[in-house]
Amino acid sequence: MKVIDSIATQAAGIAALRREIHAHPELCFEEVRTADLVAAKLTEWGIPVHRGMGTTGVVGIVHGRDGGASGRGVGLRADMDALPMQEFNTFEHASQHAGKMHACGHDGHTAMLLAAAQHFAKHRDFDGTVYLIFQPAEEGGGGAREMMKDGLFEQFPMEAVFGMHNWPGLPTGTFAVSPGPVMASTSEFKITIRGKGSHAAMPHMGIDPVPVACQMVQAFQNIISRNKKPVDAGVISVTMIHTGEATNVVPDSCELQGTVRTFTIEVLDMIERRMKQVAEHTCAAHEAVCEFEFMRNYPPTVNTPAEAEFARQVMIDIVGEEHVVKQEPTMGGEDFAFMLQAKPGAYCFIANGDGTHREMGHGGGPCTLHNPSYDFNDDLIPLGATYWVRLAETWLQRASA
Template sequence: MGILPVIDAATEELTEIFKDLHEHPEIGFTEARTAKVVAEKLRAYGVDEVHEGIAKTGVVALIKGKSDSGRRVGLRADMDALPIHEETNLPYSSKNPGVMHACGHDGHTTMLLGAAKHLAKTRDFDGTAVLIFQPAEEGLGGARGMLAEGLFDKFPCDEVYGMHNFPNGAPGKLGICKGKAMAGASFFDIKVQGKGSHAAMPQQSRDPVVIASALVAQIQTIVSRNVAPLDSCVISVTQIHAGSAYNVVPDTAILAGTIRYFKDEVYEMAAERMTALCDGFAKAYGVEIGIDLRNIFDVLVNDADLSDAYLEAAADIVGTENVSDGIEPATGSEDFADMLKAVPGAYIVVGHSGTVPLHNPGFFLDPEVLPVGASVMARVLERRLPLAAG
């Protein structure tokens, strides 16, 4: 089948949309310009309904097929960027200092707009397409925000599908990991409240820097000595903040980081051990240590049957030789997991040229993949809402 004709004809338009979004990235829950572009394009494509302002900047559109079986299939894209200074030197590099589409959400948004254009023009399906443009995926709770505002109550879906780019140097190859595909995640902040002093007289202090450093080392033993070898868990301390002068032992030290996991019981154990370590260090050193643990992402679970359906749709576009159900689980996280807890569905990755990793200031999403992703998203909806023969 190849690229769907309406999308193929719109390739230049989609590329321009993508470049415009890339030039104007916005952090989660501030995607006002992006949402406006999305809503304007959807209305221009002739969708039946456009709903704005869901979870601040989210957009949902409805497209009715040629007939109405009563079934509804959702397609979702994320819109937010990251607080990263772009270093790609692209002619359409970010114009917003310190903000960059370093994860490809500009591409995801463009792909879903391409699918919308095709679906609104052809309407070769039986039911309703629900197009979800989600804000704030990057750890800010955009999916949970939309769900809290009644996303699937107001716009019910029988199934929902998402997509993410993958800079693996393999353009046009798509894959799915069935079952548990991406890790759940929690963020943590730990405050060590010690006692400051002159650095030349540390005996007068209860040095939070020394305590925090020892605590970091002990946190690393949680995975190595508490998690079963065949289970997966990652605990990374990613921030240490303390002190402001060469000759002062500070009062406080702050640690922050993340836990990634595939089993809730593993996370609960890790959280209990971290809390116990903080309590123990507080008693041992005679200080106060507080810990704040916040679940940010659920484990992303792909429905096995709907994964197969997604791969079959992808094969229609790129050929069976370019799709795979052998993708390994990833310790990265994705808040589409929250939508998949509410509605069954699947999440596919689409490869493209370039190998600079996601969340890197040099990340590059090859625009050549845009019509591929758009066609696959449109095709899975058509397959899941087939028109009656004749």
């Protein structure tokens, strides 16, 4: 494993920053304290900073030995926000704010990019510019989209953009990257079935929305099994059904909510169209009324082939080919997808291990993402930062050839 010596030497200090961020989690678009810390460190290291993009975003600008005169640039992105959930860990750096927790490792992502920034500040062995993108509001707020709306790619022209997420379960020292879809689109739906209330002993006097809802839920699964190609991935999950107030009353209405996940926009288009048809026609068949809402949140995260292969070669040079594995696509969502719709790039995974790195006082649950017993593995900081540095240096060397 070829970790950069200067990064390894400074890793303990960066780990302390990571734990400081972990202890003070902030939700989407509220990352004021975190952004202040990031901007202060970048400024301390002599890196110019642009603030306020996407509300609380921070962009560090690292010009190479040419002062950025070549006009070439590459973007490296880390997310900063936490989740609205209670932490079960009780170790020293556990969350100090009830109902808020860094349960997805964004504190570690921020730390790895800060470690790379600290190295870049003293070693500008490239021509062009590296843009360090510290993004807010990945967890549902669409911070990547908001930074882009504020002119991220216009103000900071870059040829490609790269992202990285820790991945529990894979052995430490491992990377994963692949071309094509690696994370799913995320959409939400809300369907309100309006019937006619009545006494439960006299259902013929009303229009019962409950059996309508039951038929609808079952029919949605036929969309997955019969309307899309078997080789195409898609998920429809009805996760909430709200209706009724008393056991002897047929309710007036029933509300269904849930999520849809796909790896392509074409499958997403088909699912939305068919769900709407099924919902409306099922209601009509029972003389009920349907209100159908479908909200698209994040598109699929799709790595461009050339950039995924480029990232893979950088990883191989650092950890060896046997430690760079195929990236298994996941139905989780990621708003880095918006950046990959606008720019070539790749989103990779860095292994977080099996959880044995956690200190005494961790919760009893597994060390998995969005789990109250999760903690980022600080041993990844030198490796992740080395990847960022070598990726940017190699990209800009190749671009200037």
